[in-house]
Amino acid sequence: MDDKDIAQEIRRALRHLDDALYLEGLGLAKQVGAVIDTPDLSRGQALQRTIRLVIASLEPNGTHDASDVDPSTFQVLYQYAVARKTVIAIAEELGISERKAYYALERASDAVASILCDLMRDPARGAVPLADANDSSAAAERVRGELARLASMEAQDVELRRLFREVAQSLRPLAKACGVRVQMEVECGPLRVAAQRVLLRQAYMNLLSYAIESSLDGAVGITLAERDDRIHVEIVTEMPPTQPPADGGPLAVAIEIIETLGLGWERTEDADGRTILAVHLVRAPQKVVLVVDDHEGVIALMRRYLRNQPYAVFGASDADEASRLVEEIQPDAIILDIMLPYQDGWEVLERIRQGRGGCNTPVIVCSIINDPQLAKAMGAAEFLLKPVDRARLLQALEAALSTET
Numbered sequence: 001m002d003d004k005d006i007a008q009e010i011r012r013a014l015r016h017l018d019d020a021l022y023l024e025g026l027g028l029a030k031q032v033g034a035v036i037d038t039p040d041l042s043r044g045q046a047l048q049r050t051i052r053l054v055i056a057s058l059e060p061n062g063t064h065d066a067s068d069v070d071p072s073t074f075q076v077l078y079q080y081a082v083a084r085k086t087v088i089a090i091a092e093e094l095g096i097s098e099r100k101a102y103y104a105l106e107r108a109s110d111a112v113a114s115i116l117c118d119l120m121r122d123p124a125r126g127a128v129p130l131a132d133a134n135d136s137s138a139a140a141e142r143v144r145g146e147l148a149r150l151a152s153m154e155a156q157d158v159e160l161r162r163l164f165r166e167v168a169q170s171l172r173p174l175a176k177a178c179g180v181r182v183q184m185e186v187e188c189g190p191l192r193v194a195a196q197r198v199l200l201r202q203a204y205m206n207l208l209s210y211a212i213e214s215s216l217d218g219a220v221g222i223t224l225a226e227r228d229d230r231i232h233v234e235i236v237t238e239m240p241p242t243q244p245p246a247d248g249g250p251l252a253v254a255i256e257i258i259e260t261l262g263l264g265w266e267r268t269e270d271a272d273g274r275t276i277l278a279v280h281l282v283r284a285p286q287k288v289v290l291v292v293d294d295h296e297g298v299i300a301l302m303r304r305y306l307r308n309q310p311y312a313v314f315g316a317s318d319a320d321e322a323s324r325l326v327e328e329i330q331p332d333a334i335i336l337d338i339m340l341p342y343q344d345g346w347e348v349l350e351r352i353r354q355g356r357g358g359c360n361t362p363v364i365v366c367s368i369i370n371d372p373q374l375a376k377a378m379g380a381a382e383f384l385l386k387p388v389d390r391a392r393l394l395q396a397l398e399a400a401l402s403t404e405t
Contacts, residue, residue, distance in 0.1 A: 006113050023047045031120055055081060069108055076090055077105060080105055158194075163204070164222060167204050168182055182220045185221065185224070188226045190330045207279075210251045221236040235277040236270065239275040263280060265280065287332040291313060291316070292334060292345070292348060303315075306394075332361070334364065336365050336366065339369070346378060364381060364382040364383070366383075366388060370385050382396040384396055
């Protein structure tokens, strides 16, 4: 691979840094695997670890002196690649324009690519501390530092069923390669928890991949249930006798993340001798708001308006996505635009009212079309004329939720 190919692959890798299976398919994973000897990791995991080490080295006062990566640029890179935030959210958080955030991300990506190019040419002189990358104890310390940083970020409202479907989908190639069937059973309704989503997803990615790779009977079951005001997630399969988890291995990383998040977990056996990996979580206390608008900027604005309020915000850009999310997350309130592609907001409102998950959900119509009488006649609880300010939005939400049936 030449420098241009590496730069392109770095951009792809940064978009999917929490997905080791996606990284496995990149040519860069093979190149890194030839340079760094990590027998306990797959190529995708080795590339994932290496890129994270590179990002850490670019931090101000880190091991690499990169003139193009100032503190603000580093924050854009870290928030995008590690914290998994959108460029719009990063720009808003850092108080910079989206254009400046994209430009900073480009510079940071080039810096990461430059370090990896040096690494490919001469591993002994590369800017990444390769001894640490090959030293499991040193790597584990870096993981702990990274986890502590992520855990300090604001918790999000996470819908567990949706999260597990994403995780199971990501791990489908691994399950197929191992000849393992994965089946999920949900014993209750929507399961929303307050947690750092990136860490929670990575914990379950590691737990499930460990179960798939260790399964002796070719079947892994996932059960989500609510008992005693807690949500219990159990991953069940037949495994070899318990052994101490290897440093840097999927189980060790999962345990580290779970403990960092302050969650309870245990490893037990059922009556048939199958291993149960169980994690216990607390329900999220927030109200869930679904914003249906085909403009991403409007959804981002609503998120900003509702920040530090008792609301978790989900976004949908069209009628089909809105209908799916209404049934999946069962929102407490819906903010609905009228000028939507394919089907307008009035049709969406009718679909919501006819569906199982949204028949009684209060809907706030938010549109440039000034017709509050029609909105109320169609079943909307409140009407807001665009552009909307924060005070009016909060007032409408409070009024709609107070009349919820």
